[in-house]
Amino acid sequence: MRNITIDTLTDAVTGAMSTDIPDRNTQIMTALLRHLHGFCKDVNLTHAEWLNACEFLRRAGDISDEKRNEFILIADILGVEVLVDMLDHKVTDGESESTVLGPFYRENAPVLPNGASIIQKDFPGHEKVYVHGQVRDTRGDPLPHVTIDVWEDAPNGLYEQQDPEQPDYNLRGRFETTTDGRFAFVCLRPEPYPIPYDGAAGELLTYMGHHPWRPGHIHFLISVPGYQPLITQIYDADTKYLDSDSVFAVKESLIGQMQPSGRDGVDLEMEFDFVLKQMAQAAE
Ligand code: BEZ
Ligand code: FE
Numbered sequence: 001m002r003n004i005t006i007d008t009l010t011d012a013v014t015g016a017m018s019t020d021i022p023d024r025n026t027q028i029m030t031a032l033l034r035h036l037h038g039f040c041k042d043v044n045l046t047h048a049e050w051l052n053a054c055e056f057l058r059r060a061g062d063i064s065d066e067k068r069n070e071f072i073l074i075a076d077i078l079g080v081e082v083l084v085d086m087l088d089h090k091v092t093d094g095e096s097e098s099t100v101l102g103p104f105y106r107e108n109a110p111v112l113p114n115g116a117s118i119i120q121k122d123f124p125g126h127e128k129v130y131v132h133g134q135v136r137d138t139r140g141d142p143l144p145h146v147t148i149d150v151w152e153d154a155p156n157g158l159y160e161q162q163d164p165e166q167p168d169y170n171l172r173g174r175f176e177t178t179t180d181g182r183f184a185f186v187c188l189r190p191e192p193y194p195i196p197y198d199g200a201a202g203e204l205l206t207y208m209g210h211h212p213w214r215p216g217h218i219h220f221l222i223s224v225p226g227y228q229p230l231i232t233q234i235y236d237a238d239t240k241y242l243d244s245d246s247v248f249a250v251k252e253s254l255i256g257q258m259q260p261s262g263r264d265g266v267d268l269e270m271e272f273d274f275v276l277k278q279m280a281q282a283a284e
Helices: 009-015 023-042 047-063 070-077 080-088 200-208 279-283
Strands: 128-137 147-151 172-176 182-188 217-223 230-236 268-271 274-276
Touching: 009 023, 047 070, 047 200, 070 080, 070 200, 147 182, 172 182, 217 274, 230 274
Parallel strands: 128 268, 128 274
Antiparallel strands: 128 182, 147 172, 147 217, 217 230
């Protein structure tokens, strides 16, 4: 392999891969190399720009740790997390649409009885919402004993792990559906918030001329044995940024209406049902 040129380089690199590696490795690396080399040629990438990109990735690595993965944020603002979710979770049987998990999920949220509040620290003057609904299968039958794991940001735009002023696991909870598939909990009306933009992801947003804001939403991770877990978010119909989400995750079917409520201790209520797909269907 000598005298490699612009025209023969891609074949030289793909051809250097061993034939003993798994087929999927070959498929992924061949396509990646074609697109990457094609991209460099398309934009006629300069040496200075390539070096800037390498330094940018180094800074993304430097700011990342077990609590913060800058590469997920970068993938989010490039639309890659939502694209992978669309590819991996195609709707086939009327099940609820999924969307991005995001970087703020924590396992082992407090297990709470149906109807309980996930608010551990009050934010005076901020509206409380009673969220309730039913989980069904794709035939319309209610699903009991489904785990409903929910989390949201506080009105200051921060998730509890970003904010030393909030108690551990504030605005997080796990609920279980009743025998007729019903769940309910009380939370705060979700507020728009900027994704963390003090690192490499923020630099990239500036480079692209885009803002960091996400519309107000509540996260759901809904799971029960035998069914495909559903990772999704419900958006407040009246929130800002529904049409300019910095991570492109809003879907019409995931927009919920909050109505004034006559219930004690809450201002609003929102009904939202979910449909889960059986594992066997998921594998088809
Ligand atoms: C979130 O919804 O929590 C989120 C999603 C993508 C990037 C940052 C945050
Ligand atoms: Fe979020």
